[in-house]
Amino acid sequence: MMDNLISSVRSAIKEVFGDGWEVTKIDFEGPFVVLYTKNMELVANQPELIKMLAMKIHRRVVIRPDPEIMMPEDDAKELIYSKVPKSAEITDIYFFKDDGEVVIEAKNPLEVRGENDKLINEIKKNIGWLPVLHRTPPLKSKIVDDINALLRLVREERKKFLNDVAKRISRPRLSEEGEGMKRERILRLTALGGYQEVGRSAHLLMSNESKVLIECGYDVGNGALPYLNMPELLPIDSLDAVIITHAHIDHSGILPVLFKYNYDGPVYCTPPTRDMMTLLMLDFIKVNQNEGGKPLYNSEHIRKMLKNCIAINYSETTDITPDMRLTFHNAGHILGSSITHIHYGDGEYNIVFTGDFKYEKTWLFNPATNKFPRVETLVMESTYGGYKDIQPSRADASSMLTSIIKRTMERKGHILIPVFAVGRSQETMLVFNDAIKNNEMEPIDVYLDGMIYEATALHANYPEYLNSNLKVEILKNNDNPFLKPYFKMVENSAMREKIINDESPSIVLATSGMLNGGPVMEYFRNWCSDEKNTLVFVGYQAENSMGRKIQRGISEYAYMDKNGEHKTIPVKMAIETCDGFSGHSDRNQLINYVAKMEPKPRMIILSHGDPHKSHELAVTLRNKFNIEVKTPSNLETVRLL
Numbered sequence: 001m002m003d004n005l006i007s008s009v010r011s012a013i014k015e016v017f018g019d020g021w022e023v024t025k026i027d028f029e030g031p032f033v034v035l036y037t038k039n040m041e042l043v044a045n046q047p048e049l050i051k052m053l054a055m056k057i058h059r060r061v062v063i064r065p066d067p068e069i070m071m072p073e074d075d076a077k078e079l080i081y082s083k084v085p086k087s088a089e090i091t092d093i094y095f096f097k098d099d100g101e102v103v104i105e106a107k108n109p110l111e112v113r114g115e116n117d118k119l120i121n122e123i124k125k126n127i128g129w130l131p132v133l134h135r136t137p138p139l140k141s142k143i144v145d146d147i148n149a150l151l152r153l154v155r156e157e158r159k160k161f162l163n164d165v166a167k168r169i170s171r172p173r174l175s176e177e178g179e180g181m182k183r184e185r186i187l188r189l190t191a192l193g194g195y196q197e198v199g200r201s202a203h204l205l206m207s208n209e210s211k212v213l214i215e216c217g218y219d220v221g222n223g224a225l226p227y228l229n230m231p232e233l234l235p236i237d238s239l240d241a242v243i244i245t246h247a248h249i250d251h252s253g254i255l256p257v258l259f260k261y262n263y264d265g266p267v268y269c270t271p272p273t274r275d276m277m278t279l280l281m282l283d284f285i286k287v288n289q290n291e292g293g294k295p296l297y298n299s300e301h302i303r304k305m306l307k308n309c310i311a312i313n314y315s316e317t318t319d320i321t322p323d324m325r326l327t328f329h330n331a332g333h334i335l336g337s338s339i340t341h342i343h344y345g346d347g348e349y350n351i352v353f354t355g356d357f358k359y360e361k362t363w364l365f366n367p368a369t370n371k372f373p374r375v376e377t378l379v380m381e382s383t384y385g386g387y388k389d390i391q392p393s394r395a396d397a398s399s400m401l402t403s404i405i406k407r408t409m410e411r412k413g414h415i416l417i418p419v420f421a422v423g424r425s426q427e428t429m430l431v432f433n434d435a436i437k438n439n440e441m442e443p444i445d446v447y448l449d450g451m452i453y454e455a456t457a458l459h460a461n462y463p464e465y466l467n468s469n470l471k472v473e474i475l476k477n478n479d480n481p482f483l484k485p486y487f488k489m490v491e492n493s494a495m496r497e498k499i500i501n502d503e504s505p506s507i508v509l510a511t512s513g514m515l516n517g518g519p520v521m522e523y524f525r526n527w528c529s530d531e532k533n534t535l536v537f538v539g540y541q542a543e544n545s546m547g548r549k550i551q552r553g554i555s556e557y558a559y560m561d562k563n564g565e566h567k568t569i570p571v572k573m574a575i576e577t578c579d580g581f582s583g584h585s586d587r588n589q590l591i592n593y594v595a596k597m598e599p600k601p602r603m604i605i606l607s608h609g610d611p612h613k614s615h616e617l618a619v620t621l622r623n624k625f626n627i628e629v630k631t632p633s634n635l636e637t638v639r640l641l
């Protein structure tokens, strides 16, 4: 089979380049075709021919140098330093001999590229190595360091894995085998979790050729897993691929369990989703252990998952099975979140999974993408689909937050904001940054406590995934709002204590977002009895959470101290709620997303919503757009083709 594939690639090369380009070796790595050559110059000068070749063979193409032409490492290093301007600020250069890659880590990678990639192509030509550019993380992040170290460690193992994936993707289609057999097309979607409920999202997309799981979430509130032990899904290694739309635990949290039960296939997600979900999973098992529970998986399973992650950027179309092709688009929900477009067959069917999405430009992201080449079915979240689910705009929410801060600062109080590590914390940071820049607010120390710092480092690390204004600010103007001196990480409990006892006003962003534990509790206990201080909610507070109780207004807070003694403190601090910072679309945004969608889908399937919210949205969408709208329950299957 591989021989056939190699000869078809060879003839495509001949069609595009004639006899003018010699390829010494052809390899397959997951969705990529790797071509080794002694003539890197030819392709460096004609990137459009490589694009043409990629189109012809329906694969992404990677060109690597034949080992014979690679300059000795020390000489290559010297040459790179001499050619690249100082302002690029190179921080590291290292080589991967087997792949012919040299990684250049720089603070300003755009300057290593040069205009229209001129400089990088010249370097490539001279050293005979393939330069790969990495941005030096602007904030030191342990998780990014750990992931990179691991990926370097498993590089060889990964090659074999990627080769196996390539074989699976290229296997002959079943329906093409056998003589005289009618070519039948079947495509079905099974709801395995997160339908008519929020939590444990999991969708199984099955054709007569292949089987793909989209999302693998955990319902933290109810401790529930998706229905993974269904015959449709078993044996687990019959799955071709898993796709993760974004890093939240209710969409990705149970993925390592698949590896615990011997799944060894690929996981497709964006690079920030890979990093962010690793961060959240490690925290998930830590919290689980601290609470005396038995974690559902351990760090070894997370490592296996990382080894099998194939990270794909937005808009990079990739074959994932013999009959399915995947493209991610921005979802505007959290860093790296994706609207997932799957193309089935040869133009037969297209299905879009929104995951969680925001159809409004936020401080962090552009609005979710809703323009596609083709869409037959839209599988859409309906969290805020109910008749009453209307939220204030981002602008209103921001000015409300700024005025709360100002009032508290005037009376010399502290401001405490409970937040989840990912999303809302970075968004609030940007609101402060903007207010300070526009002189609407005095510069004030903003402390980040809990996992927020790591999550912020990830945002600073992936500016390409942020909205257009931030991209210009960070990449062109070199002005990264996350690196402002007034944002400070709380490094240890001594520092926390100092902040708590400081007389001058400060803002603290701390986890957990619903005051169910975490460092936020320490601040709350110490600040709640002083009416100068303010507690501001910017995120959703679940029923039964401590946050919801405080939000409703309690006069006393009862807790158990370190010695196991019951204590009560009066709650006198101001309690405020700023709606409008949600990462989900509200009802109007959900409806607008469909209204402005191009092309209009033939069918909409609603998931990720309480039953009455899904139904209320379904009624509206049906009436407004005259489209078939389904609200299946878990374990139901919808036949698409």
Ligand code: ZN
Pocket (backbone or CB within 6 Å): 246, 248, 251, 333, 356
């Ligand atoms: Zn989410």
